[in-house]
Amino acid sequence: MYVQRFGEQLIRGAATERPRGPEYVSRFERWDDLASVRRRPRRRFAAGEPDLYFPPELYPVALHPLVAARGSAAVKGLLLQRLYDYLEFTTELESLAVIPVATKISRGRSGLDLPGRMRSDAYKIVTDEAWHAQFSHEFAGEIEAETRVPWLRARDRTPPAFLSRLDEVRGRLPHRMRGVEGLLFAIVSETLISGMLSQIPRDGRLPQSVRNVIRDHAEDEGRHHVYFRSVLGHLWPALTRAERQAVGPLVPAVVYAFLEPDYAQTARHLGELGLTGEQIDQVVTESWPAHQVRGDVAAAASQLTRYLTEADALADARTLAAFEEAGLLGPGHQERGGAAKEFAG
Known part of the structure; x- marks a missing residue:
């Protein structure tokens, strides 16, 4: 199995037999100076900051009358859950979708005949994305500790x-x-x-x-x-x-x-607010x-x-x-x- 995985490509066939793409111009020459993993501190969630955690305009269910009727605390709680979802989505996206592909590219297993510099830069992307996954995960944990609002653990979550x-x-x-x-x-x-x-x-x-x-x-x-x-x-x-x-x-x-x-995840949050199944369907349908x-x-x-x-x-x-x-x-x-x-x- 492991030998098989070593040779697996994203696109099958001999890469060198496929046409090569245009010249590659790298944007990573100053990666050591610019990448957040190299120059930014790990951000810490600070107590006493505003308690609006996500723009409601970007999560329209929070603006629906049936949700607003639950009160401002319920709306803010729903937006906090949306921030948790965003942070968890980032971790899952990087870990399950981007890092595996960038790793294949870096190791010459994309199935494409890519320039060496392009493969080298893919390693930097793997490093970036692992850092994004890490700081998103840790930041969500800090928010939970400070707000005491539960964040769904891995065993309780459904796949994105x-x-x-x-x-x-x-x-x-x-x-x-x-x-x-x-x-x-x-x-x-x-x-x-x-x-x-x-x-x-x-x-x-x-x-x-x-x-x-x-x-x-x-x-x-x-x-x-x-x-x-x-x-x-x-x-x-x-x-x-x-x-x-x-x-x-x-x-x-x-x-x-x-x-x-992600309608299913939103429906779950709305159910936790006490909305009925019929109300959840109405909120989701009318919001999106x-x-x-x-x-x-x-x-x-x-x-x-x-x-x-x-x-x-x-x-x-x-x-x-x-x-x-x-x-x-x-x-x-x-x-x-x-x-x-x-x-x-």
Whole structure:
């Protein structure tokens, strides 16, 4: 089993037989001076800070009348649970999705013929992401100790929604291509998360320590964004036409796996507030109407969709149709090079 794992690749086949991507320009020359693991102190949760722990606008269930009717303490408690969820999501995302892929890249097991500097930089990403997972986990524990509001322990938690969603994508891939969904998800999450993190550090209503933790994360992810955009530029040209046709229509599902809300986890929190099953369904449905979720996902993914277009990932008709069906192509989207396009989500 261990010998098998040593040789496993994200994309099967001889990497050197695949076309090589464009020239790689590293953003990690000053990593020792800039990476939060090298220059930032571990942030500590401080007592006496504001008790609004997460922007309610980014968690609309907290603004629903049925939740507001429970009182301000219940709303603030729900937002604290959302912060716990965010910190735990960060730990799980880095540990289960990004670090394994970056490790494969660093060890030459991506299945792509990547420049040596690109592999070396992947080691730095592994270090960054392990630090993000660690400080998120430890920070959540400090909040729990200070606030005395319980944080669900590992034995009580359900897997984050992105895992089951990725399993579904993997099940739809030809057997010989299973593994590429992990590489795609790393590209999606690492190019989108920096935008998601940009708002919270500027929100003066939140505790300064919370803002600092998320700012440290965001600064590192800016470099990771550029790196994984480069990975996409190497990935798509390296795929055969048949591989592109198999993978392309599933990219939108990978985008939604990352961006769509975790409804089950939210339902659990609402149940802990005392809402009935019918009320929970109402709050979730009215807080995240389907058309709003589609619009939010499309807006959040617009830059990634542009990257995919530039990589000619939308040149296949079935892929283009999948992007359109998922609502990921805005009205101003135009075809490049006279070819049809494909979407991701």
